[in-house]
Amino acid sequence: MTSGLLFALVGAALFALGVAGVVLIDHLLRRILAFNLMGSGAFLVLVGLAQRNGVPDPVPQAMVLTGIVVAVAATALALALTRKLHALTGRLELPEDADD
């Protein structure tokens, strides 16, 4: 097993942790953290799989760099929406669905 493959396996585990967090956690800040964990897992899979035979590939690395910046933008937007929700309702959880 090369270190690249190990990165990819850890990335898959991080992604699944993040998905479970997004589904299970009600607190919005922690849900945003879980969402970021999902993103980091996906980036690790991309970079790790591309260099599993030992030689790094610049194309996925550049795509991940792009992805990191977009993830930062998405996180900031999510935080702004959370702040607005907190200012309007004083809560940090989304209201429950009626049929849930």
Next chain:
Amino acid sequence: MKRFAVIASALLFVGSLAAAMLELAPAAIDLRGPVAAHLAASGVSHPVTAVLLNYRGYDTLLEIAVLLLALLAILAVVGEPGAARPAPAHPVLQTLARLATPLMIVVAVYLLWAGAFRPGGAFQAGAVLAAAGVLLHLAGLLPGWQTPRLRLRLGLAGGFALFLAVAGGLLAQGTLLQYPPALAGGLILLIESGLTLSLALTLAGLFLFLSRDEVAP
């Protein structure tokens, strides 16, 4: 029950994905060769920068547009500007922040310049500059930003506008963002300089616009 089902399916997902990765055949398409073969014509000697700003320049163009869009959405969401200056921090932290900021600016310029031939580039440089802004804000030296006026708006949109202008100017050749090899190095440096400034302002703005309606305790 829901918790158990979610955890079980997540574990199943990891297991099957790991099994697939361990069995995965070598990639059918290998782009390392083409990237290395055309590096001389790309204007820079570091492959990641060449991919970011030459081979796949339109990705970077759209990425800076996404950042700008996120900032506009945040400006639309956050409320009326209120008391913006945070409580002044401990004097030691303030002095350290004052000392660190010039160093961070130097590091950002170095990262921008180094991007041509080693890991670095506009995004890293912009992130360091934005971190300097956030540090000054947290130390109580820089107030949160109010609704941007013309100069700040020009700074925020300038990198994207410059990139778009270069792309439009080169469209006369027939292909979007195909630099002539003789000019490629200069054009990439020009775009990266504009991107650094705009990215720094945008990333700092993501923080400083959000904290502007913070009411001082």
